[in-house]
Amino acid sequence: MNRLLSVRALALLCVALVSCATPSSSRPSAEAAPASGWQLEWARGAVFYEVFVRSFADSNGDGVGDFNGLTSKLDYLKGLGVEALWLMPMFESPSYHGYDVVDYEKVDSEYGTQEDFDRLVREAHQRGIRIVIDFVLNHTSAQHPWFVESASSPQSPKRDWYVWRQDNPGWKQPWGDGPVWHEKNGAYYYGIFWSGMPDLNYRNPEVRAEVKRLASLWLARGVDGFRLDAARHMVERGPGEEQNDTPETHDFWKEFSAHVRSVRPDALLVGEVWSDSKDILPYYGSTEKVRGGDELPMLFYFPVAEAILDSLQYGDAARLHARIEEFSTAFPSGALTAPFLANHDQVRVATRLEGQEGRIRVAPAVLLTLPGTPFLYYGEELGMPNGPVEGRDRDPAKRLPLPWDGTEKAGFTTGKPWAPFVAGWQQRNVAAQLADPGSLLQRYRKLIQLRHDSPALRVGTLKPLPRSDAAPAVVAYLREAPGERVLVVHNLGASPATVSQVLPGAPLDPLFVDPQVQAGAEASTSNSWQFVVPAYSSGVWRLR
Template identity: 45%
Template sequence: MRRLRCAALAGLLLAALPAAAVGAATDAGAPPRTPPAADSSSGVWYEIFVRAWYDSDGDGIGDLNGVTRKLDYLRSLGVSGIWLMPINPSPSYHGYDVTDYEAINPQYGTLADLERLLDEAHKRGIRVILDLVANHTSDRHPWFLAARDPNDPHHAWYEWAGPGADLQSPSAAGDQAWHALGNQHYLGIFSGGMPDLDFDTPAVRDAMTEVGRYWLARGVDGFRLDAARHVYEDFPDQVDDPAVLRRDLDWWRQFHIALAARYPDVYLVGEVTRDRPEQLAPWYGSLDAVFDFPLARQLIASARDERAGGLPALLARIAQAIPAGRDAPFLSNHDQERVMSQLAGDARHMRIAAAMLLTLPGEPFLYYGEELGMRGRKPDPDLREPMRWYRDPHGPGQSRWKAFSTKDGPRVSVEAERDDPRSLLAWYRMLIGWRRALPVLRDGALQVPALANPRLAAWQLRDAHHDALVVHNLSGTLQTLELGRSRLGRFQRVRLKSLPGARLADGRLQLPAYASVVLE
């Protein structure tokens, strides 16, 4: 479905472009990409902080070859794509202040290492997207170093305070907006080390488009777009300004057009930190998907409280606002406290949160270590700790980029959980396997039936071949759902169940504590 959407999009957009623009966008002469051997059908993405993942050369820092070495682990988990947090050169540990958009952080390896990773991932049917930090550069980027001179052409690549600017203004991101540089002040909505690019300058748009083409030509399948809404949304009074939103959307639409003209399967998912589905909906005209932040908060709240709460109403609004099968749900990421920490270490609540996430349509994203139950609270470095491969944290290949801040212990590790059928890792494998076994869980149109029992969460999914009902018992006690005399009476067979005690008989569904089922 994604391929058809993108191909159709590219055809329509190419028809709308002048001949000169088409020629420029086709990136003639670029080597053909090697596509994945086959689309893996779970639709699940996995976020990796390379520094924390797996160390292949013994220097204590995770690297690209380490990602390659662990592709079979990812395949066994069942994911169909990976998102690599920034891999470009950067003065920071996290990489969100780039100094060279067309190079690899030498701590992570080389361009050849990335190409090897892409080839091996594609052989396994795994797509790879990169974090693209387009809103701003590092203050050490050669563009900004040149821009310090008002007479240099690069000066126009960044945003500078004009007469009358409020130099004490906060930014839309909550930090100081303007930063002094001699007698000048430049915009950096996240920090002074991250000066904002000016996308009203055509050369900036051209340069960023070329960055996208550069990586796609080398086999990358798309991008996670960092701070997508902040290309133009810089100050608090712009947050709900329709004109500012249109400018953001227009830029990303043009970017998508230029990339899809040569690479129709390119996948673009945006970080759009808004609170309501209706605020996310406009972005689907420019991007393939945006992360569903309101749903993430509600899924965790429903699991923690053992009550559906606002989930049914939110899902109904998502069904109205977001195209079927195109949501990007998740539970946590590198900026948020880990799910197990948000749930106070309750593994039962973690399991039901995962079950809800992985039975919703769209392409869900998992944060590395989530499938093990890793914990992590702020500050940010503690959210990005080394992946736990072994019971012994000093095992071969274990990243040592920072010390562990939690007391998870040896049981929270791949080694301890890999062969344990009762482990959280096994639970995630099962649920991801459901998405492969029943494609309607990925692509189905979502409907939300009204249930009187607040301890149950349920939704219907329908495509051309399947009509399914998903039901979750959020509580620690047996729950019953009467189906026979309702519109749900047509669901008469249990297709999938997470626990053995779930059963359907005479129109009555009985669900054990924290159990989930898919009915047909």
């Protein structure tokens, strides 16, 4: 590490240790933010890749993926075109998934040591790849020492670090019928997900100060930001919807964000608000007070993921067209948006699209030509389906080991893998697809390279073009940046389609055109072009 980086790390560590004075109010209050706001242009339009470390690559033969295994595959990710990684939880935890943390300061020993993690960060940065880690702040494990102490006595100094009451009011989860109040030692504690994950009490200023200290600590250790799990559930007010999106939750995120900006204005916060746009958009906060938003500067765009896959399933682009119109008008100026196809909580794309190769191939063409910062889930570039474990739609089936080659243990491990590989891995693996110019992996590589090379696709504006009643499966839009205007056309249906569009420029220079996609000027109308688009095909052209 050079001297400049050493001084920077030391300064950040000092902030981590001494900057988190306890606020006097019991309600979160936003700190004063730097007038310059966020410094996150590095993230605008970048391609992120979500990694489940346990399932990515094993370096020591114990069957569990680890930091050194991931480090050994950074050149693969660089070749894919990835610019940042989101690591699923990597703190000490009793579970395979890690979303129930027992120590926020220690990495999971199954993944390696702190030195192994530091090397991963250093090697990633040398390749121009940033590291964002999953920061699960809504709740801890019931085995966390904080909760053990809190549950030990009503007089415990950490009693108020969690939410307790003497009776059970009978609230249910806002998305179902599961209980949220759980009995222990004659009292009830609140845990919105289940009894093994008690919610922290963010009305307590000590809790808020502690999580800010932890954020500073990990920023000092070199991470480039945090993915924020369950961001809409931080502070509850009552039953039902009063467990979602409360004013106190928004207040907490403003306070937390102000702290992160004060430490590292180039550190990314990306929030999980699993809902519709009306609930997602308020989490940006005010873009007038702070450039990029005084709350969370990036949010996952769940509705567009559903729209892409629904449109492909039904062969009708109406849902996607509606979201593209929303994309082009609803988001606040300067805000960062994170579209995606699937993540670790959702059925994998290949399974959702019923294994139909045409659908699976057009999905990334849509994602990677839309605005925002696209997130890829590991294995989607291979077309990995859900796996052969009990309950196809259960979470472990979505998080199985990545097959690197067709050998006995798939190049993932030299030992017994912690979980089985997906069906067909002997043919559908990294090595096989790298060797096949027409593979899905090579398609991802070409589309990501196109995005890197085109300012319009990377950071340009979005303008949806009119739909045709005669071709309901076709969606078309323009992307524009200074000096470049790009036309994108996708056919999401199983039949070929012909559509016409009046365009602001011509002729067309092909940038990415699937076989047999044709474009030609129509003599009858000025600036009108006709497009013949086979089933499940895409075309991208630059307008002159």
